[in-house]
Amino acid sequence: MTNLAIAASELRKSYGDKVVLDGIDLAVPEGTIFSLLGPNGAGKTTAVKILSTLISPDGGEISVGGHDLSTGGQAVRAAIGVTGQFSAVDGLITGEENMLLMADLHHLSKQEGRRIAAELLARFDLADAAGKPASTYSGGMKRRLDIAMTLVGSPRIIFLDEPTTGLDPRSRHNMWQIIRQLVTDGVTVFLTTQYLEEADELADRIAVLNHGKIVAEGTAEQLKRLVPGGHVQLRFTDPEGYRHAGAALPDAHRDDEALALQVASDGSQRQLRAVLDRLDAAGIEADELTVHTPDLDDVFFALTSKPAGQSAGQPADQSVEVVR
Known part of the structure:
Protein backbone atom coordinates (compact mmCIF):
# COMPACT_ATOMS: atom_id res chain seq x y z
CA MET A 1 0.00 0.00 0.00
CA ASP A 90 7.43 41.49 2.61
CA GLY A 91 7.97 44.06 -0.13
CA LEU A 92 9.87 46.46 2.15
CA ILE A 93 12.87 44.15 2.51
CA THR A 94 15.02 42.33 -0.02
CA GLY A 95 14.46 38.83 -1.33
CA GLU A 96 17.43 37.57 0.68
CA GLU A 97 16.14 39.24 3.83
CA ASN A 98 12.76 37.57 3.34
CA MET A 99 14.53 34.21 3.14
CA LEU A 100 16.65 34.90 6.23
CA LEU A 101 13.54 35.95 8.14
CA MET A 102 12.00 32.55 7.38
CA ALA A 103 15.24 30.87 8.46
CA ASP A 104 15.01 32.69 11.81
CA LEU A 105 11.40 31.58 12.21
CA HIS A 106 12.57 27.98 11.71
CA HIS A 107 15.26 28.51 14.37
CA LEU A 108 18.12 27.83 11.97
CA SER A 109 21.60 29.07 12.84
CA LYS A 110 22.78 32.15 10.94
CA GLN A 111 25.28 30.09 8.97
CA GLU A 112 22.73 27.40 8.07
CA GLY A 113 20.10 30.02 7.26
CA ARG A 114 22.40 31.86 4.88
CA ARG A 115 23.42 28.61 3.18
CA ILE A 116 19.84 27.45 2.63
CA ALA A 117 18.71 30.93 1.53
CA ALA A 118 21.50 31.14 -1.05
CA GLU A 119 20.74 27.64 -2.38
CA LEU A 120 17.00 28.31 -2.74
CA LEU A 121 17.46 31.76 -4.30
CA ALA A 122 19.75 30.20 -6.89
CA ARG A 123 17.37 27.28 -7.46
CA PHE A 124 14.47 29.63 -8.14
CA ASP A 125 16.54 31.92 -10.38
CA LEU A 126 16.40 34.79 -7.90
CA ALA A 127 20.09 35.12 -6.99
CA ASP A 128 20.65 38.20 -9.16
CA ALA A 129 17.67 39.96 -7.56
CA ALA A 130 18.37 38.79 -4.00
CA GLY A 131 19.64 42.20 -2.86
CA LYS A 132 16.74 44.17 -4.33
CA PRO A 133 13.55 45.10 -2.44
CA ALA A 134 10.86 42.48 -3.07
CA SER A 135 8.47 45.30 -4.01
CA THR A 136 10.43 45.65 -7.26
CA ARG A 225 -15.28 10.20 -19.12
CA LEU A 226 -17.89 11.32 -16.59
CA VAL A 227 -19.68 13.62 -19.00
CA PRO A 228 -21.21 12.94 -22.42
CA GLY A 229 -20.03 14.67 -25.57
CA GLY A 230 -17.17 12.48 -26.75
CA HIS A 231 -17.37 11.57 -30.40
CA VAL A 232 -15.54 10.41 -33.51
CA GLN A 233 -15.98 12.71 -36.49
CA LEU A 234 -15.59 11.45 -40.04
CA ARG A 235 -15.37 13.76 -43.05
CA PHE A 236 -15.70 12.80 -46.73
CA THR A 237 -15.03 14.55 -50.02
CA ASP A 238 -16.99 12.01 -52.07
CA PRO A 239 -20.80 12.20 -51.58
CA GLU A 240 -21.10 8.52 -52.54
CA GLY A 241 -18.60 7.49 -49.85
CA TYR A 242 -20.43 9.67 -47.34
CA ARG A 243 -23.76 8.01 -48.23
CA HIS A 244 -22.33 4.49 -47.83
CA ALA A 245 -20.68 5.44 -44.53
CA GLY A 246 -24.01 6.73 -43.26
CA ALA A 247 -25.58 3.38 -44.10
CA ALA A 248 -22.77 1.53 -42.29
CA LEU A 249 -23.11 3.79 -39.22
CA PRO A 250 -26.88 4.36 -38.92
CA ASP A 251 -26.61 5.80 -35.40
CA ALA A 252 -24.25 8.58 -36.49
CA HIS A 253 -25.34 12.22 -36.56
CA ARG A 254 -25.26 13.41 -40.18
CA ASP A 255 -24.16 16.77 -41.57
CA ASP A 256 -25.11 16.52 -45.26
CA GLU A 257 -23.70 19.94 -46.12
CA ALA A 258 -20.25 19.21 -44.67
CA LEU A 259 -20.35 15.50 -45.66
CA ALA A 260 -19.52 14.66 -42.04
CA LEU A 261 -20.65 11.98 -39.63
CA GLN A 262 -20.41 12.22 -35.86
CA VAL A 263 -20.42 8.97 -33.87
CA ALA A 264 -20.84 9.08 -30.08
CA SER A 265 -17.77 7.64 -28.33
CA ASP A 266 -16.17 7.55 -24.90
CA GLY A 267 -12.78 8.06 -26.55
CA SER A 268 -11.58 4.55 -25.83
CA GLN A 269 -9.50 2.55 -28.27
CA ARG A 270 -12.16 -0.17 -28.24
CA GLN A 271 -14.91 2.14 -29.49
CA LEU A 272 -12.68 3.74 -32.11
CA ARG A 273 -11.74 0.29 -33.41
CA ALA A 274 -15.42 -0.67 -33.60
CA VAL A 275 -16.15 2.35 -35.84
CA LEU A 276 -13.17 1.63 -38.09
CA ASP A 277 -14.04 -2.06 -38.34
CA ARG A 278 -17.54 -1.22 -39.57
CA LEU A 279 -16.11 1.12 -42.20
CA ASP A 280 -13.55 -1.48 -43.29
CA ALA A 281 -16.24 -4.14 -43.58
CA ALA A 282 -18.16 -1.84 -45.94
CA GLY A 283 -15.00 -0.98 -47.91
CA ILE A 284 -15.19 2.72 -46.94
CA GLU A 285 -12.31 5.03 -46.09
CA ALA A 286 -12.88 8.48 -44.56
CA ASP A 287 -10.83 11.41 -45.81
CA GLU A 288 -10.50 12.85 -42.31
CA LEU A 289 -10.98 11.37 -38.85
CA THR A 290 -10.84 13.22 -35.55
CA VAL A 291 -11.55 12.04 -31.99
CA HIS A 292 -12.98 14.47 -29.46
CA THR A 293 -13.16 13.73 -25.75
CA PRO A 294 -14.58 16.12 -23.14
CA ASP A 295 -11.97 18.25 -21.38
CA LEU A 296 -11.85 19.28 -17.73
CA ASP A 297 -13.81 22.43 -18.54
CA ASP A 298 -16.70 20.21 -19.67
CA VAL A 299 -16.37 18.10 -16.51
CA PHE A 300 -16.17 21.12 -14.20
CA PHE A 301 -19.24 22.83 -15.62
CA ALA A 302 -21.24 19.59 -15.66
CA LEU A 303 -20.41 18.72 -12.06
CA THR A 304 -20.65 22.17 -10.49
CA SER A 305 -23.76 23.38 -12.31
CA LYS A 306 -25.91 20.65 -10.73
CA PRO A 307 -27.89 21.22 -7.53
CA ALA A 308 -26.42 19.67 -4.40
CA GLY A 309 -26.63 15.89 -4.44
CA GLN A 310 -27.44 15.58 -8.15
CA SER A 311 -25.02 13.52 -10.24
CA ALA A 312 -23.58 14.61 -13.56
CA GLY A 313 -24.03 11.15 -15.01
CA GLN A 314 -22.73 7.63 -14.89
CA PRO A 315 -18.96 7.27 -15.32
CA ALA A 316 -17.72 5.27 -18.26
CA ASP A 317 -14.86 3.94 -16.14
CA GLN A 318 -16.10 2.33 -12.97
CA SER A 319 -12.74 2.89 -11.24
CA VAL A 320 -13.67 6.56 -10.93
CA GLU A 321 -15.04 7.39 -7.51
CA VAL A 322 -18.26 9.39 -7.75
CA VAL A 323 -19.99 10.68 -4.65
CA ARG A 324 -23.68 11.25 -5.02
Whole structure:
Protein backbone atom coordinates (compact mmCIF):
# COMPACT_ATOMS: atom_id res chain seq x y z
CA MET A 1 0.00 0.00 0.00
CA THR A 2 1.23 3.51 -0.79
CA ASN A 3 1.71 5.61 2.32
CA LEU A 4 -0.69 8.53 2.60
CA ALA A 5 0.69 12.00 3.16
CA ILE A 6 -2.83 13.30 3.87
CA ALA A 7 -5.86 11.31 4.98
CA ALA A 8 -9.16 12.81 6.05
CA SER A 9 -12.44 11.10 6.85
CA GLU A 10 -15.79 12.86 7.32
CA LEU A 11 -14.15 16.30 7.42
CA ARG A 12 -16.74 18.90 8.40
CA LYS A 13 -16.78 22.67 8.83
CA SER A 14 -19.63 25.18 9.17
CA TYR A 15 -19.85 28.88 9.82
CA GLY A 16 -23.16 29.43 11.56
CA ASP A 17 -25.84 27.97 9.27
CA LYS A 18 -23.47 27.86 6.31
CA VAL A 19 -22.10 24.34 5.75
CA VAL A 20 -18.75 24.68 3.99
CA LEU A 21 -17.42 21.12 4.19
CA ASP A 22 -20.07 18.43 4.54
CA GLY A 23 -18.22 15.25 5.53
CA ILE A 24 -15.56 14.99 2.81
CA ASP A 25 -12.94 12.24 2.53
CA LEU A 26 -9.42 12.83 1.17
CA ALA A 27 -6.56 10.44 0.49
CA VAL A 28 -3.30 11.84 -0.91
CA PRO A 29 -0.40 9.40 -1.47
CA GLU A 30 3.11 10.56 -0.68
CA GLY A 31 5.10 12.06 -3.54
CA THR A 32 2.08 12.98 -5.68
CA ILE A 33 0.20 16.08 -6.76
CA PHE A 34 -3.41 16.16 -5.60
CA SER A 35 -5.63 18.93 -6.96
CA LEU A 36 -8.86 20.14 -5.34
CA LEU A 37 -11.14 21.94 -7.78
CA GLY A 38 -14.35 23.80 -7.18
CA PRO A 39 -16.15 27.09 -7.84
CA ASN A 40 -15.52 30.15 -5.69
CA GLY A 41 -16.87 29.56 -2.21
CA ALA A 42 -16.85 25.78 -2.57
CA GLY A 43 -14.60 25.35 0.48
CA LYS A 44 -11.18 24.75 -1.12
CA THR A 45 -9.34 27.32 0.98
CA THR A 46 -11.20 26.18 4.10
CA ALA A 47 -9.95 22.63 3.49
CA VAL A 48 -6.38 23.90 3.11
CA LYS A 49 -6.64 25.97 6.30
CA ILE A 50 -7.89 22.96 8.26
CA LEU A 51 -5.29 20.55 6.93
CA SER A 52 -2.51 23.07 7.62
CA THR A 53 -3.75 23.64 11.22
CA LEU A 54 -4.76 27.28 10.63
CA ILE A 55 -8.36 26.63 11.68
CA SER A 56 -10.06 23.76 13.49
CA PRO A 57 -12.60 21.41 11.89
CA ASP A 58 -16.00 20.77 13.39
CA GLY A 59 -15.58 17.04 12.93
CA GLY A 60 -13.69 14.27 11.19
CA GLU A 61 -10.51 12.26 11.52
CA ILE A 62 -7.44 13.82 9.89
CA SER A 63 -3.85 12.69 9.49
CA VAL A 64 -1.16 14.83 7.86
CA GLY A 65 2.39 13.56 7.47
CA GLY A 66 1.52 10.56 9.61
CA HIS A 67 0.41 12.75 12.54
CA ASP A 68 -3.08 13.02 13.97
CA LEU A 69 -4.20 16.61 13.46
CA SER A 70 -6.18 16.69 16.71
CA THR A 71 -3.25 15.70 18.95
CA GLY A 72 -0.11 16.38 16.91
CA GLY A 73 -0.58 19.86 15.54
CA GLN A 74 3.01 20.88 16.22
CA ALA A 75 4.36 17.81 14.41
CA VAL A 76 2.05 18.52 11.47
CA ARG A 77 3.29 22.11 11.24
CA ALA A 78 6.89 20.87 11.23
CA ALA A 79 6.14 18.61 8.25
CA ILE A 80 4.27 21.08 6.03
CA GLY A 81 4.68 24.31 4.12
CA VAL A 82 1.87 26.61 2.96
CA THR A 83 1.76 29.08 0.08
CA GLY A 84 -1.56 30.89 0.22
CA GLN A 85 -3.54 32.84 -2.36
CA PHE A 86 -1.91 36.06 -1.19
CA SER A 87 1.85 36.40 -1.12
CA ALA A 88 3.62 36.29 2.25
CA VAL A 89 6.53 38.25 0.79
CA ASP A 90 7.43 41.49 2.61
CA GLY A 91 7.97 44.06 -0.13
CA LEU A 92 9.87 46.46 2.15
CA ILE A 93 12.87 44.15 2.51
CA THR A 94 15.02 42.33 -0.02
CA GLY A 95 14.46 38.83 -1.33
CA GLU A 96 17.43 37.57 0.68
CA GLU A 97 16.14 39.24 3.83
CA ASN A 98 12.76 37.57 3.34
CA MET A 99 14.53 34.21 3.14
CA LEU A 100 16.65 34.90 6.23
CA LEU A 101 13.54 35.95 8.14
CA MET A 102 12.00 32.55 7.38
CA ALA A 103 15.24 30.87 8.46
CA ASP A 104 15.01 32.69 11.81
CA LEU A 105 11.40 31.58 12.21
CA HIS A 106 12.57 27.98 11.71
CA HIS A 107 15.26 28.51 14.37
CA LEU A 108 18.12 27.83 11.97
CA SER A 109 21.60 29.07 12.84
CA LYS A 110 22.78 32.15 10.94
CA GLN A 111 25.28 30.09 8.97
CA GLU A 112 22.73 27.40 8.07
CA GLY A 113 20.10 30.02 7.26
CA ARG A 114 22.40 31.86 4.88
CA ARG A 115 23.42 28.61 3.18
CA ILE A 116 19.84 27.45 2.63
CA ALA A 117 18.71 30.93 1.53
CA ALA A 118 21.50 31.14 -1.05
CA GLU A 119 20.74 27.64 -2.38
CA LEU A 120 17.00 28.31 -2.74
CA LEU A 121 17.46 31.76 -4.30
CA ALA A 122 19.75 30.20 -6.89
CA ARG A 123 17.37 27.28 -7.46
CA PHE A 124 14.47 29.63 -8.14
CA ASP A 125 16.54 31.92 -10.38
CA LEU A 126 16.40 34.79 -7.90
CA ALA A 127 20.09 35.12 -6.99
CA ASP A 128 20.65 38.20 -9.16
CA ALA A 129 17.67 39.96 -7.56
CA ALA A 130 18.37 38.79 -4.00
CA GLY A 131 19.64 42.20 -2.86
CA LYS A 132 16.74 44.17 -4.33
CA PRO A 133 13.55 45.10 -2.44
CA ALA A 134 10.86 42.48 -3.07
CA SER A 135 8.47 45.30 -4.01
CA THR A 136 10.43 45.65 -7.26
CA TYR A 137 9.86 42.00 -8.23
CA SER A 138 7.46 40.95 -10.96
CA GLY A 139 4.42 38.82 -10.06
CA GLY A 140 6.18 35.66 -11.17
CA MET A 141 9.31 36.51 -9.15
CA LYS A 142 7.26 37.18 -6.02
CA ARG A 143 5.50 33.83 -6.42
CA ARG A 144 8.83 32.03 -6.83
CA LEU A 145 10.17 33.80 -3.75
CA ASP A 146 6.99 32.84 -1.88
CA ILE A 147 7.55 29.15 -2.61
CA ALA A 148 11.28 29.43 -1.88
CA MET A 149 10.39 30.84 1.54
CA THR A 150 8.01 27.92 2.08
CA LEU A 151 10.85 25.47 1.40
CA VAL A 152 13.24 26.91 4.00
CA GLY A 153 12.01 24.41 6.57
CA SER A 154 12.34 21.44 4.15
CA PRO A 155 8.64 20.46 4.33
CA ARG A 156 7.56 17.01 3.10
CA ILE A 157 4.07 18.30 2.24
CA ILE A 158 3.27 21.63 0.58
CA PHE A 159 -0.15 23.25 0.27
CA LEU A 160 -0.36 25.53 -2.75
CA ASP A 161 -3.59 27.53 -2.67
CA GLU A 162 -4.12 28.97 -6.17
CA PRO A 163 -0.37 29.59 -6.64
CA THR A 164 -0.55 30.93 -10.20
CA THR A 165 -3.50 33.32 -9.92
CA GLY A 166 -2.65 36.55 -11.71
CA LEU A 167 0.46 35.25 -13.43
CA ASP A 168 1.03 35.59 -17.17
CA PRO A 169 1.15 32.35 -19.22
CA ARG A 170 4.98 32.17 -19.26
CA SER A 171 5.25 32.67 -15.49
CA ARG A 172 2.50 30.09 -14.99
CA HIS A 173 4.37 27.49 -17.05
CA ASN A 174 7.58 28.28 -15.13
CA MET A 175 5.68 27.66 -11.91
CA TRP A 176 4.46 24.33 -13.24
CA GLN A 177 8.07 23.25 -13.78
CA ILE A 178 8.89 24.21 -10.20
CA ILE A 179 5.95 22.19 -8.87
CA ARG A 180 6.91 19.14 -10.93
CA GLN A 181 10.47 19.36 -9.62
CA LEU A 182 9.23 19.49 -6.04
CA VAL A 183 7.44 16.17 -6.56
CA THR A 184 10.52 14.69 -8.25
CA ASP A 185 12.38 15.58 -5.06
CA GLY A 186 9.83 13.59 -3.02
CA VAL A 187 7.54 16.39 -1.84
CA THR A 188 3.76 15.89 -1.77
CA VAL A 189 1.78 18.80 -3.24
CA PHE A 190 -1.83 19.62 -2.34
CA LEU A 191 -2.94 22.08 -5.03
CA THR A 192 -6.05 24.19 -5.32
CA THR A 193 -6.52 26.08 -8.56
CA GLN A 194 -9.11 27.81 -10.71
CA TYR A 195 -7.18 26.96 -13.86
CA LEU A 196 -8.47 23.60 -15.08
CA GLU A 197 -5.60 23.29 -17.56
CA GLU A 198 -3.25 23.51 -14.56
CA ALA A 199 -4.90 20.57 -12.81
CA ASP A 200 -4.92 18.61 -16.08
CA GLU A 201 -1.20 19.24 -16.59
CA LEU A 202 0.00 18.64 -13.05
CA ALA A 203 -2.28 16.51 -10.91
CA ASP A 204 -1.95 12.77 -10.43
CA ARG A 205 -5.44 12.81 -8.96
CA ILE A 206 -8.21 15.41 -8.92
CA ALA A 207 -11.23 15.90 -6.67
CA VAL A 208 -14.12 18.25 -7.49
CA LEU A 209 -15.71 20.00 -4.53
CA ASN A 210 -19.24 21.40 -4.85
CA HIS A 211 -21.80 22.39 -2.22
CA GLY A 212 -19.45 21.12 0.50
CA LYS A 213 -19.12 17.61 -0.95
CA ILE A 214 -16.64 15.78 -3.16
CA VAL A 215 -18.82 15.11 -6.21
CA ALA A 216 -16.18 13.26 -8.25
CA GLU A 217 -12.61 12.08 -7.89
CA GLY A 218 -10.15 10.36 -10.20
CA THR A 219 -7.39 10.98 -12.68
CA ALA A 220 -7.94 13.69 -15.28
CA GLU A 221 -8.67 11.07 -17.93
CA GLN A 222 -11.16 9.28 -15.72
CA LEU A 223 -13.00 12.48 -14.91
CA LYS A 224 -13.26 13.38 -18.59
CA ARG A 225 -15.28 10.20 -19.12
CA LEU A 226 -17.89 11.32 -16.59
CA VAL A 227 -19.68 13.62 -19.00
CA PRO A 228 -21.21 12.94 -22.42
CA GLY A 229 -20.03 14.67 -25.57
CA GLY A 230 -17.17 12.48 -26.75
CA HIS A 231 -17.37 11.57 -30.40
CA VAL A 232 -15.54 10.41 -33.51
CA GLN A 233 -15.98 12.71 -36.49
CA LEU A 234 -15.59 11.45 -40.04
CA ARG A 235 -15.37 13.76 -43.05
CA PHE A 236 -15.70 12.80 -46.73
CA THR A 237 -15.03 14.55 -50.02
CA ASP A 238 -16.99 12.01 -52.07
CA PRO A 239 -20.80 12.20 -51.58
CA GLU A 240 -21.10 8.52 -52.54
CA GLY A 241 -18.60 7.49 -49.85
CA TYR A 242 -20.43 9.67 -47.34
CA ARG A 243 -23.76 8.01 -48.23
CA HIS A 244 -22.33 4.49 -47.83
CA ALA A 245 -20.68 5.44 -44.53
CA GLY A 246 -24.01 6.73 -43.26
CA ALA A 247 -25.58 3.38 -44.10
CA ALA A 248 -22.77 1.53 -42.29
CA LEU A 249 -23.11 3.79 -39.22
CA PRO A 250 -26.88 4.36 -38.92
CA ASP A 251 -26.61 5.80 -35.40
CA ALA A 252 -24.25 8.58 -36.49
CA HIS A 253 -25.34 12.22 -36.56
CA ARG A 254 -25.26 13.41 -40.18
CA ASP A 255 -24.16 16.77 -41.57
CA ASP A 256 -25.11 16.52 -45.26
CA GLU A 257 -23.70 19.94 -46.12
CA ALA A 258 -20.25 19.21 -44.67
CA LEU A 259 -20.35 15.50 -45.66
CA ALA A 260 -19.52 14.66 -42.04
CA LEU A 261 -20.65 11.98 -39.63
CA GLN A 262 -20.41 12.22 -35.86
CA VAL A 263 -20.42 8.97 -33.87
CA ALA A 264 -20.84 9.08 -30.08
CA SER A 265 -17.77 7.64 -28.33
CA ASP A 266 -16.17 7.55 -24.90
CA GLY A 267 -12.78 8.06 -26.55
CA SER A 268 -11.58 4.55 -25.83
CA GLN A 269 -9.50 2.55 -28.27
CA ARG A 270 -12.16 -0.17 -28.24
CA GLN A 271 -14.91 2.14 -29.49
CA LEU A 272 -12.68 3.74 -32.11
CA ARG A 273 -11.74 0.29 -33.41
CA ALA A 274 -15.42 -0.67 -33.60
CA VAL A 275 -16.15 2.35 -35.84
CA LEU A 276 -13.17 1.63 -38.09
CA ASP A 277 -14.04 -2.06 -38.34
CA ARG A 278 -17.54 -1.22 -39.57
CA LEU A 279 -16.11 1.12 -42.20
CA ASP A 280 -13.55 -1.48 -43.29
CA ALA A 281 -16.24 -4.14 -43.58
CA ALA A 282 -18.16 -1.84 -45.94
CA GLY A 283 -15.00 -0.98 -47.91
CA ILE A 284 -15.19 2.72 -46.94
CA GLU A 285 -12.31 5.03 -46.09
CA ALA A 286 -12.88 8.48 -44.56
CA ASP A 287 -10.83 11.41 -45.81
CA GLU A 288 -10.50 12.85 -42.31
CA LEU A 289 -10.98 11.37 -38.85
CA THR A 290 -10.84 13.22 -35.55
CA VAL A 291 -11.55 12.04 -31.99
CA HIS A 292 -12.98 14.47 -29.46
CA THR A 293 -13.16 13.73 -25.75
CA PRO A 294 -14.58 16.12 -23.14
CA ASP A 295 -11.97 18.25 -21.38
CA LEU A 296 -11.85 19.28 -17.73
CA ASP A 297 -13.81 22.43 -18.54
CA ASP A 298 -16.70 20.21 -19.67
CA VAL A 299 -16.37 18.10 -16.51
CA PHE A 300 -16.17 21.12 -14.20
CA PHE A 301 -19.24 22.83 -15.62
CA ALA A 302 -21.24 19.59 -15.66
CA LEU A 303 -20.41 18.72 -12.06
CA THR A 304 -20.65 22.17 -10.49
CA SER A 305 -23.76 23.38 -12.31
CA LYS A 306 -25.91 20.65 -10.73
CA PRO A 307 -27.89 21.22 -7.53
CA ALA A 308 -26.42 19.67 -4.40
CA GLY A 309 -26.63 15.89 -4.44
CA GLN A 310 -27.44 15.58 -8.15
CA SER A 311 -25.02 13.52 -10.24
CA ALA A 312 -23.58 14.61 -13.56
CA GLY A 313 -24.03 11.15 -15.01
CA GLN A 314 -22.73 7.63 -14.89
CA PRO A 315 -18.96 7.27 -15.32
CA ALA A 316 -17.72 5.27 -18.26
CA ASP A 317 -14.86 3.94 -16.14
CA GLN A 318 -16.10 2.33 -12.97
CA SER A 319 -12.74 2.89 -11.24
CA VAL A 320 -13.67 6.56 -10.93
CA GLU A 321 -15.04 7.39 -7.51
CA VAL A 322 -18.26 9.39 -7.75
CA VAL A 323 -19.99 10.68 -4.65
CA ARG A 324 -23.68 11.25 -5.02
